[in-house]
Amino acid sequence: MVQSIDIRQLSDAIFVEKDNGTKVHYFLYPEFEIHQNVLPANTVQDWHKHQAIEEIIVPTKGSVTIQVLEEDVIKDYTVHCGDVLRVKKSIHRIIGDKQEDVAFTVFRFVSTGKDQSEIIKNDKVDCEEWVQKVSTKPKG
Numbered sequence: 001m002v003q004s005i006d007i008r009q010l011s012d013a014i015f016v017e018k019d020n021g022t023k024v025h026y027f028l029y030p031e032f033e034i035h036q037n038v039l040p041a042n043t044v045q046d047w048h049k050h051q052a053i054e055e056i057i058v059p060t061k062g063s064v065t066i067q068v069l070e071e072d073v074i075k076d077y078t079v080h081c082g083d084v085l086r087v088k089k090s091i092h093r094i095i096g097d098k099q100e101d102v103a104f105t106v107f108r109f110v111s112t113g114k115d116q117s118e119i120i121k122n123d124k125v126d127c128e129e130w131v132q133k134v135s136t137k138p139k140g
Contacts, residue, residue: 010036020045032109039064039096039104049091054111057085057094062102065095 013025013036020043027034039045047069057064063080069091079085096102 032107035106035108037104037106039094039102041096041100042098043096045094047091047093049089050087052110053108055087056107057087057104058107059083059085059102059104061104062097062100064097064102064104066092067095068092 008027010025013027016024016026018024021040022043022045023038023040025036027036057066057079059079059081061081063078066077066079066085066087068075068077077085094104
């Protein structure tokens with residue numbers, strides 16, 4: 001049997017407002033997490049790093065500055081709406097815009113360290129013919 005989709009509403013998420021004002025909706029799954037964040041204007045998150053997880057950040061409103069400690073020097077990088085940031089094992093923190101709230105989505109998972117690119121590229125199976133054959137829904 002084909003498994004159906006899983007839709008989680010914003011109201012299904014675990015909501016946390018952090019001490020610094022960051023608002024986070026946590027969508028938790030066994031294999032990964034998705035966080036929807038709103039960072040108020042002038043907010044600076046704490047310095048941190050991740051030991052085992054992979055964290056991907058995609059700004060969805062505005063731009064964020066990420067500060068990274070590289071060879072004992074703090075470096076600033078700006079990530080714009082639609083860009084994709086992979087933080088890897090860096091010591092980092094996120095700084096919001098000085099004027100406006102920013103929003104970003106965070107994808108968190110434990111990477112296997114194996115190259116999965118061929119599986120990812122070739123995973124799609126065309127079902128157009130099968131759906132046309134079994135579908136009872138009127139067309140149009």
